[in-house]
Amino acid sequence: MTPPDASDAHDNRWSDLDRPPLNGAALRRALVRAGGLWTELEVAQRTGSTNTDLAARVAKGExxxxxxxxxxxxxxxxxRLDRRWTAPARSGLFFSVALRPTGVPVERWGWLPLLTGVAVATALARxxxxxxxxxxxxxxxxxxxxEERKAGGILAxxxxxxxxxxGIGVNVSLRAEELPVPGAxxxxxxxxxxxxxxxxLRAVLRSLEDWYGRWRDASGDPAASGLQEAYAAGCATLGRAVRAELPGGRSIVGEAVAVDGHGRIVIATRDGVQEPVxxxxxxxxxTV
Structure with a gap:
């Protein structure tokens, strides 16, 4: 048998044995079921952005x-803010899901990234x-x-x-020398x-299905679904001194005191004003 050329190592799905490839068929068997939220699952070897690709398919009715x-x-x-997200092949989970929250008022759709954060955090802990x-x-x-480090992000x-x-990105097996920035x-x-x-991945998708179902059954009401309470309990921003950089170049400095019913962070400034962002x-x- 002829050994693979070294130049093909990057494209070889088994080039890093500590990072085996995902098995799409096995994931579909575990997650796609009648009556469940997940209806199809595809594993692509390489793409620019799963969000871009999936949004295009949704727009085309595919x-x-x-x-x-x-x-x-x-x-x-x-x-967010068009920041790049890159990592070595198979070092993390990079995936997107399509949702159609029928029955939920559009003004409550802003809770979806926060809901996803709760679902991911719950799954990772368990x-x-x-x-x-x-x-x-x-x-x-x-x-x-x-030290507090960023290991993932969400983009709706x-x-x-x-x-x-x-879209959800989580650094899974990234090594210290592979970190894109010191704070990662x-x-x-x-x-x-x-x-x-x-x-x-199975745990995250099952947790997301559970939280999305609760939220949708409550017509997107963050209090009735338990989402607002769960997010506040897991939010590292609350109780912290923060600076919010706002569109237009304005900034606010103060203490993050609450997440309101619209999913906005409420910042109490030194002037005694509570401003939702x-x-x-x-x-x-x-803090000093």
Missing amino acids: AGEGAVLVAEEQNAGRG TAGVDTALKWPNDLLVTVDG ERAGPDAVVV GSLALAGAATTDRATV GAGDVVHLR
Whole structure:
């Protein structure tokens, strides 16, 4: 048998035995079932962005609610504010899901990224044994060597008048020398009990199905579904001194005191004003 050429190592699905490929057929057997949320699941070897790809399919009518697209490698993944999200092949989970929250008022759809954060954090705690905190509105934080690090993120985008595509990225087995920035982390670096991506993916999708079902059954009411309470309990931003960078160049400094019924972070300033922030970049400040 002729050995593979070294130049093909990057494309070889088994080039890193610590990072085995996902088995799409096995995942479909575990997750796609009659009456369940997940209706189809595809594993792509490489793509630019699962959100972009899945949103295009939804817009063309080629994918409906419950479609899941997973990529072994993304080279143009995006976070909020169009920040790039890249990582070595099979070092993390990079996937998007299509949702059509019929029966939920559009003004409550802003809870979807927060709902996804709760679902992911719940799954990671149960499956990998990693305590995952939520940085408003969509970052997943883990503790590495006593320091708070970002190990994942969530991006929700409209895909037509009645659909939303939610993208999720989680660094699973990323090693210290592979971190894209000093403030990044991974489940492995946080001491995860498992870095088996299939196990983690199944747990995340089942948790997301559960929370989405509760929220939709409550017509998107964050209090009645238990979502608002769960998010507040896991939110690392609450009780912290923060700076919110707002659209237009304005910023607010104060203490994050609540998440209101619209999913906005409420910041109490030194002037005694409580200002809700629905869009912007929030920075956790170190207290002196």
